[in-house]
Amino acid sequence: MMGGVGTPVAALSARRSDPAAEAWEAMSRVFMATRGRMLSVARELDLSPPQVVALRFLHDGRPMGELAEVMHCDNSNITGIVDRLEQRGLVERRPAQRDRRVKLLLLTEEGTRVRQELEHLLGEPPPGIAGLSRADQRALRDILRRALALD
Amino acid sequence: MMGGVGTPVAALSARRSDPAAEAWEAMSRVFMATRGRMLSVARELDLSPPQVVALRFLHDGRPMGELAEVMHCDNSNITGIVDRLEQRGLVERRPAQRDRRVKLLLLTEEGTRVRQELEHLLGEPPPGIAGLSRADQRALRDILRRALALD
DNA sequence: GCCACAAGGTTGAACTTGTCAAGTTTCTAG
DNA sequence: CTAGAAACTTGACAAGTTCAACCTTGTGGC
Numbered sequence: 001m002m003g004g005v006g007t008p009v010a011a012l013s014a015r016r017s018d019p020a021a022e023a024w025e026a027m028s029r030v031f032m033a034t035r036g037r038m039l040s041v042a043r044e045l046d047l048s049p050p051q052v053v054a055l056r057f058l059h060d061g062r063p064m065g066e067l068a069e070v071m072h073c074d075n076s077n078i079t080g081i082v083d084r085l086e087q088r089g090l091v092e093r094r095p096a097q098r099d100r101r102v103k104l105l106l107l108t109e110e111g112t113r114v115r116q117e118l119e120h121l122l123g124e125p126p127p128g129i130a131g132l133s134r135a136d137q138r139a140l141r142d143i144l145r146r147a148l149a150l151d
Numbered sequence: 152m153m154g155g156v157g158t159p160v161a162a163l164s165a166r167r168s169d170p171a172a173e174a175w176e177a178m179s180r181v182f183m184a185t186r187g188r189m190l191s192v193a194r195e196l197d198l199s200p201p202q203v204v205a206l207r208f209l210h211d212g213r214p215m216g217e218l219a220e221v222m223h224c225d226n227s228n229i230t231g232i233v234d235r236l237e238q239r240g241l242v243e244r245r246p247a248q249r250d251r252r253v254k255l256l257l258l259t260e261e262g263t264r265v266r267q268e269l270e271h272l273l274g275e276p277p278p279g280i281a282g283l284s285r286a287d288q289r290a291l292r293d294i295l296r297r298a299l300a301l302d
Numbered sequence: 303g304c305c306a307c308a309a310g311g312t313t314g315a316a317c318t319t320g321t322c323a324a325g326t327t328t329c330t331a332g
Numbered sequence: 333c334t335a336g337a338a339a340c341t342t343g344a345c346a347a348g349t350t351c352a353a354c355c356t357t358g359t360g361g362c
Contacts, residue, residue, distance in 0.1 A: 144177035
C-alpha cells in the first residue's frame with residue numbers, strides 16, 4: 001500500500017460470525033476502493049458522475065420517467081441531466097407515438113461510442129478481483145449470480 | 152419483481168469466459184441494486200449522500216486533508232461538507248498541536264451515534280446476499296477477503 | 303534570525319445536482 | 333365534453349464540485 005493513507009474507513013461493523021454481514025462488509029470495502037477509478041473515468045470522458053450513471057442506465061427507447069425511476073431521482077432532475085447530454089450530442093429525445101407526453105431517449109452514434117468506452121473502462125475488474133485465482137473468480141461469479149437471482 | 156421496470160441496465164459487457172470480468176459484472180449489479188437503499192438511509196437520517204460518505208470515512212483525529220484524499224475530492228470541497236456537519240453538531244474541528252495548519256476532525260457524541268446508526272443500516276446485507284446458503288456466504292466472504300488483501 | 307517556498311485549509315465564482323412546488327401538454331374516464 | 337391524472341418542464345433554492353486566489357503556519361537554506 002504505497003501511497004496509502006491508513007485505514008480508509010474506521011471499522012465497519014459486521015457482527016462476528018454472521019457470514020452474510022461479513023461478506024457484505026468485504027464487498028463494500030472492495031467497492032469503496034473503486035470510487036476513485038469511477039471518478040477518474042468520468043473525468044477522462046468529461047462526464048459528471050450522474051451523467052455516467054445515466055448513460056449506463058440508458059438504452060434506446062427508454063422513457064425519461066423510467067430513467068428517473070432506476071436512478072431513484074425526481075423527473076425534474078432527469079430533465080437537466082438529459083439536457084446536458086443532449087447538448088453534447090450523446091442523446092436525443094423523441095416523443096413516443098402511442099403517448100406524446102412520454103419522451104423516449106435515443107443514443108446518438110457518438111453516445112453509443114461513449115457508452116461503450118464507459119463500459120469498457122468500468123467493466124475492467126479491479127486489481128483485487130483480477131488477482132484472484134481462476135477458481136476463486138469462477139466461484140465468486142457463480143455465488144454472485146445466485147445472489148442476483150434472489151433479488 | 153412487482154414494481155420493476157425491466158432491465159435496469161442494458162447489457163454490461165463482460166467478455167465471455169473471462170471469469171474475473173464476469174464476477175465483476177455480477178458484483179456491479181449487486182451494488183447498483185443497493186443504490187436506492189443507500190439514498191433512503193441518507194434521507195432517513197437527514198444527510199446528503201456526500202455527508203454519509205464523509206461520516207463513514209471519518210474517525211477521531213483524522214485530518215481534513217486525509218478525508219479529502221480518501222473521498223477523492225478537493226480540500227475546498229471538504230471544507231463545506233464539514234461546515235455543515237459541524238453546524239449539525241456531528242463533528243468538531245480542532246487544530247493539531249504538532250502542526251497548527253492541520254485541522255483534526257472529532258466526532259461529537261451525537262456524531263458517533265449517527266455514525267453507528269449509519270453502519271447499522273448500511274451494514275445490513277441486501278436480500279440477495281442474505282438469502283444465500285451459509286456455505287455460499289462463507290465462501291463469498293473468504294474470497295472477497297483474499298481480494299482485499301491484494302489491493 | 304530572515305527569507306523564499308511549500309503545505310493545509312478557507313473563500314469566492316461558475317457550474318451541476320437534487321428537491322420541491324407550480325405549470326404545460328396530453329391522455330383517460332365518466 | 334369535462335375533470336382529473338400522468339409525463340415532462342420550469343423556476344427557486346440548498347448542496348456539492350472544481351478551480352484559482354488567498355491566509356496562516358512550517359521548513360530549509362543562508
